[in-house]
Each structure stands twice: as structure tokens, then as C-alpha cells.
Amino acid sequence: MRPRNLRTLAASACLVVGSLSLATACGPSADDAPASQPAAPTVTITGTSAQTPELTYPTPLTLEAPITEVAWEGDGDEVVEGGPVLLRIYTENGTDASVLRDDFLSVPKPYLLTAESIGSDLVSVLSGHRVGVRILHAVETDGVPTVMSIDILPTRAVGDPTEPEEGMPTVTHDATGAPTVTIPAEQPAPTEPVVRQVIRGTGAQVPSGSKVVIQLVAVKWSTGEVFDTTWGEGRLPKTVTVGADQLVEGFDQGLVDLPVGSQVMLVVPPGLGFGPTGNELSTETIVYLVDILAAAPPA
Template identity: 45%
Template sequence: MPVRRGRAVVAAAAFVLAAGTLAACGDEPEVTVDVEVTGEAGVVPELTYPQPLEVDEAFAEVVWEGEGPEVTDGEPILLHYYAEDASDGSVVGETFSGVPKAFVMSRDSVGSDIYDALQGTTVGSRVLNVVPAGDQPTTTVAVFDVLPTRASGEAVEPREGLPVVELAADGEPLVTVPEAEPPSDLVVQPLIRGTGAQVTAGQVITVQYTGLTWSDGEVFDSSWAPDELPWPFPIGVGSVVAAWDQGLVEQTVGSQVLLVVPPGLGYGGDDSELVGETQVFVVDILAASGGPTS
């Protein structure tokens, strides 16, 4: 699957936002800025401040605190962001009109200013970050929404005879395939039912996933692997895995879905080592962007 392509896109986004360095906190006096942030979660925030806004030190403030787990150093973090040039309010960059971006929670990945602004925050939080001119030409005002990196919702009891899925502490699915003949038809089994909007054909879904073969239980691809991140996929319009189009459309954001995929609907072409294999996927739907509902 194409999870190992396109990392330069993520790195470029981090570079654009990471210019400037956050001053060390220590015992230095508290810094305040005159910036008002309004708007609901999931939509572009509205920023109100005197222009041009000039600050001498970086400033970060939690606009609201999320109810999810605390972000963890070295682990993936999924963000929607919106940033303006504080001299005139022009947009520097944003993801709300597209798909959220995944990074590693580290200074090297997101930059020191963003890392310090987000350290200690929780999933679901919205964070304001103002960075003074430095390596960048002007002050930047940015807002970050911290999105989930694993499914969350109501657990669903799966039917008998399917692979058993247990979750590691970080949410990674550990899958045990039964010693039995695989089903001949596509099986779609929600394991966690999220409370978000339904996925519609034509959207891009951001997911965590694991794919393995029924015959031996070996993982052939996973976004949970080291150095991998949640990844966006177009859905309902000819996915790289046909079964995803059939099984994930109309599922809800936040859900975890088990797919048992017969040959012909899975990943891999005619010359793939996976040809003829029944494949098992566990997919966490983290976000859905674009499409007819935008």
C-alpha cells in the first residue's frame, strides 16, 4: 500500500510552520498577547488581533482542553492547523480545507515552537501559538487542533469465527487469525463505533491500519510500524483496496473496522505475492475530509 510514499509532503508542511524558535520558559516573566480565537472544533478558527501584531517572545495558550489522552513524545500526532501572517492577517498555511497532517511529536518533526506549544496537551485540544519574527520575516499567529490517532467510541461485539483483535497500549491492533477456512465473501465488522460523521464516497479518510494475510497471520503493511504515520486515502472512488470502498463508506469517523477480504478485492496486482490471499485489515478512521458534505 502507498503508506511509504510522500513523506516529503509532511516534512514540507512541518518546515513551513516551524520557522522561529520558542524562548525557554524557565523563570522568565509571563508573556501575553492580544489575540482572540473563536470558532468551533473542525472548522477554520477566526482570529482577531491588532495588525500588525509584533511580539518579542513566543506565546502559547490552550483555547480549550480536549478530553482525550495526552500527546506522547516520539509518537504520532495528527493536527489541523491554521496560520496567519500577523502583519496583515494573510493566510500562511492551513489544513481545514484539505486533510489533517500527521507528524511525530518531536522537535525535529514539528519544530521547537510547535513542540513546546503542544507538549502536555491532550487530544481534542485547540492551541494558540504566536511566534515572533526570526528565521521567518514576520510574526505568525497559528491555531492547532489536536486530533485522535486511534479509534474511540462504543465497543461492538464481533460475530464468531472472525480474527480476534486485541489492542496494545497505544491502540495498535494485534490480530490472531483463526485456524479455519476463510470466508468466501467480504466481511465488514465494526469493532468500535465512533461518534463522528458518516464517511461518504469522494472523501479522503485519514486512517491507521494494519493489513495481514489469513493464511499465516503475517503483517504485510501497517501504519503502526516504526517510522510510519496515519495516512490519507481517497475512498469510494477506486481505492487501492477495492474492499475499502465497499466496507468503509458509511462507517463513522472514530470507528475501528475489521475487514476480511477475499482474493480479488484486496491489495496487490496480478504479479503480487499477495495474489490469491485472503487479507485481513483493521482500520481506524480518524478523520474524513472533503467530498459532497463539505
């Protein structure tokens, strides 16, 4: 009888030994087993949208790779690459948990959603999300681990619209919220200042002397011409200080004590506008349409 092939005999031996014991010399050696990967550090975030978030993680934080998690989703407009985003950011140094940035003590910052404006890393983190989202993002930057809470805030008024008032300019909005102000034909301009909420916000009231983030469009009553705006491609909301005599008087007074989230129409007669300065606008009645996006907390 012809003897079996040696390779066949060896395989049979392995099967027998393997059935008797899990520890078998016929299986892979310990040196051949895949090395276990170190567990990613646990980074958590708690708190409400109105409060400075609390970040929890081991210090010093060691990151083998970036960590990105959604604390909660948003239900507003989806952010658009190249478009404006209003970000409230809180950042800690993961080495010792010291605070690097706290927008809850000041105001959120507007950016364009581009790599040139905020870096390719944040463009990737924010893309595809909606206004209202809170994102936890931990990443090593220039050798320093940073832990960030990022809130995407609205870049337009988000409250309930009010009924237009007879004899006053009317307002329409496009899909992005950008307004068009139409002056009523043959209607004389008001001689007294007018403050009217076009959209009623539900946020905190704007304190006098505080920084406020706004969108605006400014129109001449006489012609309907837009002479200033923050709306449009490549443009951003601006930050101003109200109630500190730094702005046109009628504009300055009109925003104080109104709620964040409002869209406000301010009709400013010449005496409360640019004044007798020789400016071509000094004799104009001006219509400002202002979206109040955010305000610094009271000092």
C-alpha cells in the same frame, strides 16, 4: 555638645520633607524610575472544534515575544515525545490576516513529535498536552508574525467497542491503541467481503472520493502474518483517497459512509483484493483493520 554627623543630618532632613510631600528631592529622580514595558497585543480565538476558528488581533501584529494560550484542554491520550501526533492547523499571517494554512478544508496532517519533524518550538508548545486540546500560538517566524490554531486529534479509534462475531478474527489493543489481529484457528476464510465495525465512531461519515487519514494493519488469513502496518515506532498514519478506484477494491468500498472515529475490519477475498497480477497476495484473503481518524469535508 558635639555637632551631629552631616550624613545623619541629611537623612533627617529627607524624613521631614518626605512626610510633607510625596514629591521630594531626596527620593529617586524620574530618570531612575523603571521604564514601563509595552503591553502585549491581545490575540483571541473563538469557534468550535468542527469549525474554522476565528482569530482576532490588531494588524499588523507586532510580537515582542511568542504568545501561547490554551483555548480548551483535551481529555484524550497525553502526547508522547517521539510519538505520532495528528494536527489540524489553521494559520494566518499576522501582518494582514491572510490565510496561510487551513486544514479544515482538507485533512489534518500526521507528524512525529520531534524537533526534526515539526521544529523545537512546536514540540515545546504541544508537549504535556492531551488529545482534544486546542492551542493558540502566535510567534514570529523569519520576520513574519504568524497566528496559529492547533488541534491535537486522536491517532486511534475512540468510539465504543462492539461484541466480536463468531468465526471472525478477534482484536486486542495495547496501551497505545495498536491492535493485534488473531485469525480463528481452522476457520475457513469468507468467500464474500465482510465489513464490521470493531469500534463504533461518532464522527461525520466518510464521503466517497474524499481523502481519509487512517491507521491500518493488514494480515493474511492463511497464516496470520502482518504484511503491512502503520503502527510502531517511527511510523505514522497515512492519507488515502477512498471511492476513487485508487485502492484495493474491497478496501476502497469498505470505508465509504462509515463514521470517523471507527475501527473497521475489512475481510477482502482474492477477487476483491490484489487480483490475478502474479503478486504473492493475489490468492490471499486479507484482513484489514482500519482506524478512521479524519476525513476531508465533502467538496
